[in-house]
Amino acid sequence: MLDFPAMSARFSVARFLEGNRRFQRTEFERHHAYYEKTAARQxxxxxxxxxxDSRTPESIITGSRPGEIFVHRNVANIVAFNDVNIASVIEFSVKFLKIRDIAVCGHYGCGGIRALDEGIEDTYIAxxxxxxxxxxxKVDALARRRKLSREERHRRxxxxxVRLQVRHLASFALIKKFHRSGAVPRLHGWVYDIHTGEIRTLTRWRQNG
Ligand SMILES: [Zn+2]
Incomplete structure (x- = not known):
């Protein structure tokens, strides 16, 4: 069970270290054998x-433990071709960790996506x-065909x-090479609803699909 300390106006970063001591005394101690096993190999x-975004912690929202999810996070969950950072994460995942499922997970209420839509100038974010x-x-084209509310437009x-980034992922030379020789890694497009806590499946990319 998650234990949320009360939000205080007098914030101190020491709270995170106290949280760690609590984790060590409770969760880590209780499942010592599991953590010992993961320490040997992930x-x-x-x-x-x-x-x-701080509201989308993958382990918590998927009910996972340390050792189960390899993670790359950036502003607006983008799969960029010119980014050695994400490329090396993908390479390490599929080539060395033999991961067979990759999920791109966006979320409603995304500040990066709002900036994309409303415009942000002269910054690295832009x-x-x-x-x-x-x-x-795509959404602009849809909006020309029918009226979208502000919220609907944002969600779309x-x-x-997410769909675009899954396509980017599928076009990575390394992923294409893997797909030519088999059906994995499977690529999933998910969206997390910060209002309900639900992760919905948007797309599941298959070879030739
Ligand atoms: Zn976001």
Whole structure:
């Protein structure tokens, strides 16, 4: 069970270290054998590509333990071609950790996606969000056909961005090479609803699919 300390106006970073001591005394101590096993070797089953947003902690929202999910998070869960960081995470995951499932998980209420839609100028964030431009073009085209409320537009854009990033993932040379020789890694597009706590499946990419 998660234990949430009361939010205090007088915040101190020491709270995180106190939280760690609590974790060590309770969860870690209780499942010592499990942590001992993972200390010897990690065998994560999923590569999670998510947003850096503090409200989308992959382990907590999927009910997972340390050792189960290999993680890459950035602003607006973008799979960028020119990013050695994400490329090395993907390479390490599929080549060395033998992970067979990769999920790109976006979330409603995403500040990065709002910035993509509303515009943000002369910042690194603006450059970064250019990679998600195709998702905005799709939603703009839809908005010309029918009226979308502000919230509906935002949700559509979050979803289109996930679909776009899954396609980016499928176009990675390394992933294509794996797909040519088999059906894995399977690519999943998910969206997390910060209002309900639910993760919904948007897309599941298959070879030739
Ligand atoms: Zn976000």
């Amino acid at each position: 065998r994560p089953r999923l590569l999670w590509i998510g947003c850096s 450059d970064w969000l250019l990679i998600a431009g195709g998702a905005k073009a 854009l979050v979803e289109e961005n």
